[in-house]
Amino acid sequence: MKGYVLLFGVGMLTACTSVTAVNSRQDGHLMVTSRARWDLVSWNRVRTAGLNEAEDYCEKQKKQMHTVEIHSEGLRGVTSQSVEVIFDCI
Template sequence: MRGLVLLAGVSVLAACTSVTDVHSQQDGHLIVTSRARWNIVSWNRVRNAGIGEAQAYCKKFRKEMHTVEMHTEGLRDVTAQSVVLIFDCI
């Protein structure tokens, strides 16, 4: 029963954000964007979703994620929040 509650909680948290696929830029860096699906989602959760996607991408190549730049937009409870993460796998 406890496992089912944990699984349900994780599913709800994952549904709060959306994350794009990782893409490469012309300058050689990689980019991923995460967005809140609702205005009540914290910036931290949106940021962590993008960072998690970037780390998982680099881990596939047995490399570490290194943040180059991070841009944020939006205000909790007012406008939708998004985080653009530019990174490298080193």
């Protein structure tokens, strides 16, 4: 029973954010944007979703992710939150 509750909790957390596909920028870096689907989602959760997507992308290429910049917008409970992760796979 505890396993089902844990899986449900993890599923709900991932449903709280949306993440774009990884895109190339003109300056040679890669970028991914994560957004909160609900106003009550914490900035940390939105940031973590973007970082996880960047790490997964680099791991598929058997490389390590190096964060270049992180930009955030929005205010919890007031406006939509989004986080832009700019990174390289080294």
